[in-house]
Amino acid sequence: MSYNLLKRIMLLLITLIMVVNTSAATMNVIIITDPTGQDPNGAAAGSMSFAENMFQSTFIMSKENNFAVLSGGEGNQTPRLGAIVRTLELLENGATAADAASAANSFSGIRIMTGGPTIGAAVGGSFDVYVVTVDNNGTITVTPASGGLAVLPPGEKGAIIHLRNTHGNPQYGTAERVRQETAVMIGKMIRDGYPATDIIGEVFKEVSTDAGEKYGGGAVNLASSITTGDMFTPSDLNETGFPMNEPYSKVCPTCGWSSGYSGAEDFKTCPLDGTDLKTIYAYDALVNTITSTGEGISVSIYGTDAPGISETTREIVQYSVKQNGFNAAKIAQDINSNINNGLLVGVNYVEAKDINIRENSRAVGVYYKALPDKRTSPPWDLPLSSSVLNIVGNMQTALGLILVVLVLFRSTLLTSFMKKRR
């Protein structure tokens, strides 16, 4: 990684922290069920918290090198960013997870958890974790560790889970028990042969329900480089993300029609064929998204903050791609027909050029222009200055990193971001 690039990343991240309140992921987890890296669902990582601003707290994934960096801790933001950048630099240069995570110990109060299918997993700095290992005879070992460095060595099946309660969480005081119970559950599921992507869904379910550290956040599939992106992260600054133990969408088991909440509340049966709809909770939506079946698609929505639009658009796009593949004209057509039938309210029609498809990363961006603008064909203008785009573009192309801070593209976030800069 070049010095220039690091400087640019720092610039972007520092600009961010100037306008964003402190947030600290209180649940970080990395699970490795196939340390050979061959199972496309054999390694996963994720974060969530009771706290706000979970888009910045922080999962960074390298598509090229199959690692994730999760962070948190009570320390000041600036040293945390320093620790993240140092960790990235080490990993890009081929360091083990243990070497990279120990970078956190040079920065006060910071936690860095990192890992990948073949490099093992490790956590450094300020943490309360269980390290889970499962040997080839099915023997589960669950070991607590607090602070310094804890490691799941390369080549071993297992996991590391960090959990603390956020101040103000009504379920404050549950972290210690839930951390242990969840670690044991992870061990049993690894022993029983579940893939990491399934197990992480159960972790999100248990921790959100039993410990109240419930707001996304999100997860990444480290073996196949699939991310939940901004599905669950907050769409505005200084807000909480989606509660991971609540309904996220409803789907028709017969034809695949689906609708996101809150719009889905109005539907009990499928409007196409009358079948009873199935409710999908956020933790299941997370698993569906990051599980590699060759069908997972990450969808990002820009240019509207009308309620329910993101969730419903995501469902429409996923359905459209399943039916017709990555076809911008078909996706636009499917979105527009749902505007016509009243499922999407408060957005204007889209055209094929408003659909940004990156087929090799199975990602689709939908650019809405809000209705008051009185335009039928919104122009392709990103809600960002070209300099910021440059930085982000460089990070993606040069490093193959996906930053969840990309949620910044959402116009609502950008609006408050720009306001506060003035």
Ligand SMILES: [Zn+2]
């Ligand atoms: Zn149906």
